[in-house]
Amino acid sequence: MTLEIRPVHGIGDVTAGDDLAELITKAAPWLADGDVLVVTSKIVSKAEGRLVEVPADGPEREEARQRALAGETARVVARRGPTTIVQTHHGFVMAAAGIDASNVDKTHLVLLPADPDASARALRDSLRARNLDVAVIISDTMGRAWRNGLTDVALGAAGIEALRDHRGEIDPYGNELTLTQMAVIDELAAAAELVKGKSDRVPVAVVRGYPRTTHSDLGARELVRDTASDMFSLGTSEAREQGLRDAARLSGEPADADVARFVAARSGALRLTPAGPAPADLLRLGARAQGVRVSLAAAGLRSAVEFDDEGVTVTIEGDL
The missing domain is CATH 3.30.1330.100 (CofE-like)
Known part of the structure; x- marks a missing residue:
């Protein structure tokens, strides 16, 4: 040929x-x-x-680019610094959803x-x-x-x-x-x-x-x-975080709004108490405390746990 x-x-x-x-x-x-x-x-x-109209420069330009990126993104695959790899609505896995600022005037971005x-x-x-x-x-x-x-x-x-x-x-x-x-x-x-x-x-x-x-x-x-x-559908860090989130749900406990707020706050301590004095209640308390720590680890936070006669305290110690 x-x-x-x-x-x-x-x-x-x-x-x-x-x-x-x-x-x-x-x-x-x-x-x-x-x-x-x-x-x-x-x-x-x-x-x-x-095409998407954007400011020629300044922080407003980046804000507009991020809005365009969100609109073209089906899911985030990985983030490293300023680079975001996403899967587009077409199914393509690309940096910045293929949004391009080259070979176009400075007041526009080009979408796929x-x-x-x-x-x-x-x-x-x-x-x-x-x-x-x-x-x-x-x-x-x-x-x-x-x-x-x-x-x-x-x-x-x-x-x-x-x-x-x-x-x-x-x-x-x-x-x-x-x-x-x-x-x-x-x-x-x-x-x-x-x-x-x-x-x-x-x-x-x-x-x-x-x-x-x-x-x-x-x-x-x-x-x-x-x-x-797809054996590589997530970035390394994202796959680790997803695994930790999955592990946090292994106890079968329903989602806890208090835990979600605690993780989002990224500081402080969370007090957990058993539902009752039975051995099964204490086992569930231990599993819940471990689930909280796994959720914190998935968010990149280091934690400590302290048990006493009335329950357990999970304390955020800082970033991993």
Whole structure:
């Protein structure tokens, strides 16, 4: 297989309501059937009006960014200093939900397309109406959990299979492949980035020569791993905190508002007393005291416990 990757120059600034198919075909009259069109998500978002107005600077800008982040977040995966890794409503796990302040004026932030697969299908349909049968990949930049550096990946796709499934094939040594599924749309998105760059104002590239198939046209959502099969669905600290919270509930005791307020206060002492003098009551008291300490540990707090004839006192001693 021989691939040719060509940048598409001359797209220019994209604004809400622009016809991307028109802009692309004017800039790339050489576009041909069978090509794979890789389009940076940012110009898709701009054309679809997925921008948030923010102050140009000052604390109000950061407050507006945080509000936008909250709106795009389905769940927080990890936080480290100023960096927040979240899962978006699309299912993508990304820093800052993919919200971007680059290649846009200082009074706006760019959100991801609301439905990148739908955006890819719409662009492909518009190009087909112009008698061009091309595949479309909507790309964006992501980090990787196990490696430094960034790479472009596919957020949306149409007219091309997301995965090339090699399972059942036999390698040159006679071994049957049992797990290998290549994320070809990610590979093509990364290859296209080599000619697009990050500050060269080239938001579109064309990959020519890839033998695309469309036996399955599920789009890029086929690459989103569900939480049940995701072994890294939380950051290290967040997984530890979740484990401690789960441990705090092992006693089966109902949630206690007093305990919640105590943990939130992050200082002071909490007095616990048994429901009665029976041995079972004393056992439940001990379990409850341990649950409080686990809840404090999950919140990053060190504690001490002191038993006496009438009950137990849990005291917060400071940060872990």
